[in-house]
Amino acid sequence: MITAKTIVCDGNEAAAWGAVLSRPDMVAVYPITPQSSLAEYLSQFIADGILDAELLDVEGEHSVLSVLHGAALAGARTYTATCGQGLAFMFEPYFRTPPLRLPIVTSLVTRDGITPQCVWGGQQDAMTVKDVGWVHMYCETVQEVLDTLIMAYRIAEHRQVMLPVNVNHDGNYLSYGVCRMELPGQAEVDAFLGPKDINWHVALDPDRPMAVDPLTGGAGGPGPALFVSYRKGLCDGMQHALRVIEEVHDEWALRFGRRWAPLVEEYKLDDADFAIVTIGSMTGAAKDAVDQARARGERVGLIKVKTFRPFPIEAMVRAVSKVEALGVVDRAVSFGWNSGPLHQEVLGALYYGRRPIPAISFIGGLAGADLTVGHFRRVIEQTAAARWTGPGQAPIWLNEND
Amino acid sequence: MGNAFNTITFDKGRCDGCGDCMTVCAKLPGSAGRSRLSVIVAPDRSDFELAICRQCGQPKCVMNCPAGALAKGEQDGIVRWEGAKCVGCLLCTVGCRYGGIVPHAEARQMSKCDQCEGDPACVTVCKSGALSFNRAGALYNRVGNxxxxxxxxxxxxxxxxxxxxxxxxxxxxxxxxxxxxxxxxxxxxxxxxxxxxxxxxxxxxxxxxxxxxxxxxxxxxxxxxxxxxxxxxxxxxxxxxxxxxxxxxxxxxxxxxxxxxxxxxxxxxxxxxxxxxxxxxxxxxxxxxxxxxxxxxxxxxxxxxxxxxxxxxxxxxxxxxxxxxxxxxxxxxxxxxxxxxxxxxxxxxxxxxxxxxxxxxxxxxxxxxxxxxxxxxxxxxxxxxxxxxxxxxxxxxxxxxxxxxxxxxxxxxxxxxxxxxxxxxxxxxxxxxxxxxxxxxxxxxxxxxxxx
Amino acid sequence: MNQTTYLIAGSSHAAIEAVAAIRMVDPEGEVVMATADQRLPYSPTILPYVVSGRTSPETATLRGAAWLEANRVRFLAASPIAEVQPDQRQVRMADGAVWRYERLLLATGARPALPPIAGLAAQPHHVLRTVEDALALQAAIAGARQAVILGAGLVGLHAAETMRKAGLGVTVIEQKSQVLPGYFDGEASRMIEKAFRDHGIEMVMGETAAAVEAQDDKGFRLQLAGGGERAGDLLLIAAGVRPVTDFLAGSGVDLGQGVLVDARMRTSVPNVWAAGDVAQADRFLDGVKAMAGILPNAVEQGRIAGADMAGDSAVKPFPGSVPLNTFAYFGNHAISVGALDEAGAVIETHAGDGCYIRLVIAEGRLRGISAINHVVDAGLMWQLILRRIDLAPVLQDFLARPHEIGRVLMSRLWR
Structure with a gap:
């Protein structure tokens, strides 16, 4: 039995420990940089008997998620991790997981997309699949990776949610970044997670025979309305998730003493004139930059998005209502508005909250590039200026001249 | 669900007309020297046909028998002839469409196939594979219920x-x-x-x-x-x-x-x-x-x-x-x-x-x-x-x-x-x-x- | 009041096959089988063999108690129907009991026809339609010396052989000019007739009895219409049968010689079917409604009637009756199928050595076949006729080897 202790590890090991403590029945692995060490840790934990789970060392990510589909339909708690092209290859079953309402937890060790060929960090992979129906939570630190992974099962298996959850941590910076971490005890985690509740609603079990996924739809008959009820149920589950994520984070804080902002973190925002918006591990450097700017007398704050899907629109509206300008830093691009995906969400929130303030799109940290305090100083400067000049039409590429 | 039964099947494409099936059948104790199946050369010599009791599902020979001398086995489906009851009226032959039951006057009996009670000698002796004993009926009985x-x-x-x-x-x-x-x-x-x-x-x-x-x-x-x-x-x-x-x-x-x-x-x-x-x-x-x-x-x-x-x-x-x-x-x-x-x-x-x-x-x-x-x-x-x-x-x-x-x-x-x-x-x-x-x-x- | 879903009047082949067909599609419906007979179902066809001792009433039971039980048939013996009241959908039995039915099958068969012979009513004589008749005839043979048989049909000829073998002198008197009229062609009939003569049986053809009177203690003297007379001490009337339809008087059921039926054995009255020797259905070869009281027809019609009564959607209509006969006599066997005297037909006859075969072909199709001491698959030939199989491509082979070619043709139709 694992007892609470302090260890030193990287984010991939932290995720593996999070999986171990969540006691999945089945873990499926297929290696891909920068996730590979996570798969190795898990395999070794199972080999050593630290984790009692079926290890499915299958022939590709497509099968990784597919075996977990089968297992979950048979009632198993499941875990895997992937990224980049692996996620792309997994997309067919990935796309189907939310409407099947399978509470599968999967780490995305985010990686930039090819081409050019690239094995380094970036959130292009996760951002590309944001609108499929998985819950997406982005972690800032190694500790948060572990904590969020365990919380993800509570969220996924909540009867009003029943959705798969991606716990995302940035390739390279979190996957390989080693630091101190508090490992909770197994008994405490067991008490927190409670009994597994995987397939009460949809099952492939001879004791409860049912047809899973009959053809549904068509131009007439009961099909289209039935389909709508499934789609609407999925959307409802996503909306319920916002509340559940907050509740679970609250409970985690009570039980384990670590409080993470569940949806949106407001950092030095209350008296801020403007703010920068971040997501993932870049936030550490960004906060340092904010602190330095504050020391210079600039009233800048920071808004960190943890839960990107479902997008916490109310929390975001509350946050942006406090400032006069925003600089939104994306680690991925979107091909919609010629800016980053987070930037576009923020623009939507501003309209939703009836606040037509300037919001600049910054794109940085692609292909493993470091986002330093220096970069964020520039973000802060340009955001501050935007209060008077308004936003430019094009995004600002932070690493363009590195 | 009713019973299904095994049948002797004939694949004329494989038959070479050797006649071993008839020879072996004729030698069986119940045959009294006359084969109970006959392989016949088609008129144009192109292939062969078989006359044999098909052990019909609703056998007309049984229906036509006034003496209760023919009955279809409930378990194995074999249509059996009972000499002690037969009166020799030949009405069974009126019922049969396939030449499966014929009088054997010298032996004072009706000649018909009884599948050798489950192990047909004709099938065993057939080298060409034209005759086979299809046991699908037994399969059906095994799984039919x-x-x-x-x-x-x-x-x-x-x-x-x-x-x-x-x-x-x-x-x-x-x-x-x-x-x-x-x-x-x-x-x-x-x-x-x-x-x-x-x-x-x-x-x-x-x-x-x-x-x-x-x-x-x-x-x-x-x-x-x-x-x-x-x-x-x-x-x-x-x-x-x-x-x-x-x-x-x-x-x-x-x-x-x-x-x-x-x-x-x-x-x-x-x-x-x-x-x-x-x-x-x-x-x-x-x-x-x-x-x-x-x-x-x-x-x-x-x-x-x-x-x-x-x-x-x-x-x-x-x-x-x-x-x-x-x-x-x-x-x-x-x-x-x-x-x-x-x-x-x-x-x-x-x-x-x-x-x-x-x-x-x-x-x-x-x-x-x-x-x-x-x-x-x-x-x-x-x-x-x-x-x-x-x-x-x-x-x-x-x-x-x-x-x-x-x-x-x-x-x-x-x-x-x-x-x-x-x-x-x-x-x-x-x-x-x-x-x-x-x-x-x-x-x-x-x-x-x-x-x- | 008694009531049932299916009421089957009769207990022989047509009745039994009707029950079997009903049970194919309706395992649950109530079935009552009411028969005039005293016994469990048996076939009248067996009776000559009861007389000859080849079988006994006990062994010749057609379907026993186990069959009745397995098919959930309520069996009422000695229960002839006295009256049918289709409007009320009920029948009144001879004993006064009333049965309501949903569907009624008339399979009451036939009883011996008695020719108009002066003095016959007063003169003890035998007929052969029931087991009781057979046992009485058997007993009479044991004590008789000279028999006279009226009719050279199957019953008459069977009895003649049995009596001759028992040592009796036997005279057979037949109204027509040939034995087994209507079934065998002239040549075959002559061969059969000769076999009987050769065994010492007197065959009086083209003659009828005009009167009969008692003579001596238990004997009789028979006046022939042609002038002669015959004496004897055992008189068997085997001059054919008449369908049992008297109870239908006033019922509204259309009658010809028998109960008129369509191809599904339906009578003119709703919910009433008829099959077997009582029914008058179409003939296959000319489409005329005619009596055809032979066992294979009873089987076919019983099946069809039962299926139709039970609402079996797969019921195949009656194709029409075809003359069929098999006859074993003095170690010979004769078979005939179909029509044997046809204008414009190719007729092939082979005879000799006590064997005989005759084929009638019209428009390339088989119309009839008769044979003596030839193995002929009668049922197979029947199918060649019913299916109107075109024999033209193989005609010469068929005429030379009808038995083998017939088997080839039917084998090809089956797989």
């Missing part, structure tokens, strides 16, 4: 043998089963149901076309981990097996996943309008290998999926055709047992009346022809025993006899026919090489076959 786990009214095309396959298979496999029917004809005929209704009485699902073996793996492993023996059964079309589903199946086979995987090979994507698959045979018309000025059907041979599965050293691999249900059942038995140890794969060749263009009434006939021409070979494999033919056809009838059954081959040029003839021969040769190697290994090691 088992619950049909598929719903009535599945909407398969008329003449499709998939429904036959799935009903028999699931009856046999039983209710502790989860069935995967990936997108294709079997799912399309309503196996997973429509709009919230199900087509089966066991758990059933649509996997993706690509991930049948993987999803079943997750199911089987999860139940096994909990100590439950749940059969993970795939009923997949060839597209989901040899093409886009190949990777997951190959991976599962390599890992030795305990699956009962049945590929229903109708040589293409018939459910979506008859497009070609990797299993489409050479020369076939399909909607994506059309016939025109520059194209003449499929230009490549099909993948030999069962052989590839054999190369994965699965626990059990077999080919099957529903023209030979007893053969299929014997293999299904072995596959079910093997699927508790590892991958069991059965490749069922399934002619498609709609896509191949032949009358829906001829499906079973086409199945038979496929085997009799060696276009399809029936064999099985285990890692211990290697490959073994289960119904070797040493003197196949010309493959043209098979090709001419189907509209999809109507355009074939002589060159294309030659190609098919040659590949058919080559394929059998290749399989024989494996069978010979297995036989030699067995003799060298004197290893008894598992389960024999």
């Amino acid at each position: 088992l619950e049909d786990l598929f719903a009535p009214g599945l909407s398969a095309c008329q003449g499709c043998n998939s429904e036959l396959l799935i009903r028999h298979t699931l009856r046999h496999v039983g209710p502790e089963t989860v069935v995967a029917t990936p997108p294709g004809c079997i799912a399309g005929m309503g196996a997973v149901g429509y709009n919230g209704q199900t087509g089966t009485k066991v758990p059933v699902f649509h996997p993706l076309l690509t991930n049948t073996a993987s999803m079943l793996t997750g199911i089987r492993r999860t139940y096994k981990r909990r100590g439950r023996d749940v059969t993970a059964l795939a009923l997949a079309g060839d597209g989901g097996v040899v093409d886009v589903g190949f990777q997951s199946l190959s991976g599962a086979a390599e890992r030795g996943e305990e699956l009962l995987f049945i590929c229903v090979d109708n040589e293409g994507y018939m459910n979506t309008g008859m497009q070609r698959s990797g299993s489409t045979s050479y020369g076939s018309w399909t909607s994506t290998t059309p016939v025109g000025k520059r194209m003449h059907g499929k230009s490549r041979d099909s993948k030999d999926m069962p052989l590839m599965m054999m190369m994965h050293r699965c626990e059990y691999v077999a080919t099957a055709s529903l023209g030979f249900m007893d053969d299929y059942y014997a293999k299904l038995d072995k596959a079910i047992a093997a699927a508790k140890r590892g991958m069991a794969y059965i490749h069922v060749y399934a002619p498609c009346p709609t896509g191949w263009r032949f009358p829906s009434s001829a499906t079973i006939e086409t199945c038979r022809k496929s085997v009799e021409t060696n276009f399809v070979t029936l064999w099985e494999y285990t890692p211990d025993a290697g490959l073994r033919f289960t119904r070797p056809v040493d003197n196949p009838i010309p493959v043209e006899e098979y090709l001419r059954l189907f509209g999809k081959y109507r355009h074939l040029s002589p060159e294309q026919v030659t190609h098919i003839r040659q590949t058919t021969v080559d394929k059998v040769k290749h399989l024989k090489m494996h069978a010979r190697a297995a036989e030699e290994a067995r003799q060298a090691n004197d290893v008894p076959l598992k389960g024999e």
Whole structure:
């Protein structure tokens, strides 16, 4: 039995420990940089008997998620991790997981997309699949990776949610970044997670025979309305998730003493004139930059998005209502508005909250590039200026001249 | 459910007219020197026909007997004649349409076949294989009372043998089963149901076309981990097996996943309008290998999926055709047992009346022809025993006899026919090489076959 | 009041096959079988063999109690129907009991026809239609020396052989000019007739009895219409049968010689069917409604009637009756199927060595075949006729080897 202790590890090991403590029945692995060490840790934990789970060392990510589909339909708690092209290859079953309402937890060790060929960090992979129906939570630190992974099962298996959850941590910076971490005890985690509740609603079990996924739809008959009820149920589950994520984070804080902002973190925002918006591990450097700017007398704050899907629109509206300008830093691009995906969400929130303030799109940290305090100083400067000049039409590429 | 019975069947294509069957029959104690079956040369000398008691389901000879001297056995279906009751009125012969019961005046008896009470001597003595004892009736009795786990009214095309396959298979496999029917004809005929209704009485699902073996793996492993023996059964079309589903199946086979995987090979994507698959045979018309000025059907041979599965050293691999249900059942038995140890794969060749263009009434006939021409070979494999033919056809009838059954081959040029003839021969040769190697290994090691 | 879903009047072949056909589609419906007979179902066809001692009433039971039970048939013996009231859908039995039915099958068969012979009513004589008749005849043979048989049909000839073998002198008097009229052609009939003569039986052809009177203690003297007379001490009337329809008087059921039926054995009255010797259905060869009281027809019609009564959608209409006969006599066997005297037909006859075969072909189709001491698959030939199989491509072979070619043709139709 694992007892609470302090260890030193990287984010991939932290995720593996999070999986171990969540006691999945089945873990499926297929290696891909920068996730590979996570798969190795898990395999070794199972080999050593630290984790009692079926290890499915299958022939590709497509099968990784597919075996977990089968297992979950048979009632198993499941875990895997992937990224980049692996996620792309997994997309067919990935796309189907939310409407099947399978509470599968999967780490995305985010990686930039090819081409050019690239094995380094970036959130292009996760951002590309944001609108499929998985819950997406982005972690800032190694500790948060572990904590969020365990919380993800509570969220996924909540009867009003029943959705798969991606716990995302940035390739390279979190996957390989080693630091101190508090490992909770197994008994405490067991008490927190409670009994597994995987397939009460949809099952492939001879004791409860049912047809899973009959053809549904068509131009007439009961099909289209039935389909709508499934789609609407999925959307409802996503909306319920916002509340559940907050509740679970609250409970985690009570039980384990670590409080993470569940949806949106407001950092030095209350008296801020403007703010920068971040997501993932870049936030550490960004906060340092904010602190330095504050020391210079600039009233800048920071808004960190943890839960990107479902997008916490109310929390975001509350946050942006406090400032006069925003600089939104994306680690991925979107091909919609010629800016980053987070930037576009923020623009939507501003309209939703009836606040037509300037919001600049910054794109940085692609292909493993470091986002330093220096970069964020520039973000802060340009955001501050935007209060008077308004936003430019094009995004600002932070690493363009590195 | 009523009983079904075994029958003596006659394949005139194999008969060489040697007459051994009649000779041996005449020597039987009950025959009094006169054979109770007769093989007759057709008027044009082209082939042979058989007159024998068919042991009819509702025998008119029995109905016509005023003396109660004829009765059909309830258990074995044999129509028996009882000399002590017979009055010699010959009205039984008025009932029979096939020359199956005739007077033997000298012996004061009616001559009719009694199937040698379950072990017909004529079949045993027949060297050509023209006579066979079809035990499908016994199979039916064994499984006929088992619950049909598929719903009535599945909407398969008329003449499709998939429904036959799935009903028999699931009856046999039983209710502790989860069935995967990936997108294709079997799912399309309503196996997973429509709009919230199900087509089966066991758990059933649509996997993706690509991930049948993987999803079943997750199911089987999860139940096994909990100590439950749940059969993970795939009923997949060839597209989901040899093409886009190949990777997951190959991976599962390599890992030795305990699956009962049945590929229903109708040589293409018939459910979506008859497009070609990797299993489409050479020369076939399909909607994506059309016939025109520059194209003449499929230009490549099909993948030999069962052989590839054999190369994965699965626990059990077999080919099957529903023209030979007893053969299929014997293999299904072995596959079910093997699927508790590892991958069991059965490749069922399934002619498609709609896509191949032949009358829906001829499906079973086409199945038979496929085997009799060696276009399809029936064999099985285990890692211990290697490959073994289960119904070797040493003197196949010309493959043209098979090709001419189907509209999809109507355009074939002589060159294309030659190609098919040659590949058919080559394929059998290749399989024989494996069978010979297995036989030699067995003799060298004197290893008894598992389960024999 | 008694009531049932299916009421089957009669208990022989037609009745039994009707029950079997009903049970194919309706395992549950109530079935009552009411028969005039005293016994469990048996076939009248067996009776000559009861007389000869080749079988006994006990062994010759057609379907026993186990069959009745398995098919859930309530069996009422000695229960002849006295009246049918189709409007009320009920019948009144001879004992006064009333039965309501949903569907009624008339399979009451036939009883011996008695020719108009002066003095016959007063003169003890035998007929052969029931087991009781057979046992009485058997007993009479044991104590008789000279028999006279009126009629050279199957019953008459069977009895003649039995009596001759028992040492009696036997005279057979037949109204027609040939034996087994209507079934065998002239040549075959002559061969059969000769066999009887050769065994010392007097065959008086083209003659009828005009009157009969007692003579001596238990004997009789028979006046022939042609002027002669015959004396004897055992008189068997075997001059054919008449359908049992008297109870239908006033019922509204249309009668000809028998109960008129369509191809599904339906009578003119709703919910009433008829089959077997009582029914008058179409003949296959000319479409005329005619009596054809032979066992294979009873079987076919019983099946059809039962299926139709039970609402079997797969019921195949009656194709029409075809003359059929089998006859074993003095170690010979004769078979005839179909029509044997046809204008414009190809007729092939082979005879000799005590054997005989005759084929009648019209428009390339088989119309009839008769044979003596040839193995002929009678049922197979029947099918060749019914299916109107075109024999033209194999005609010469068929005429030379009808037995083998017939088997080839039917084998090809079956797989």
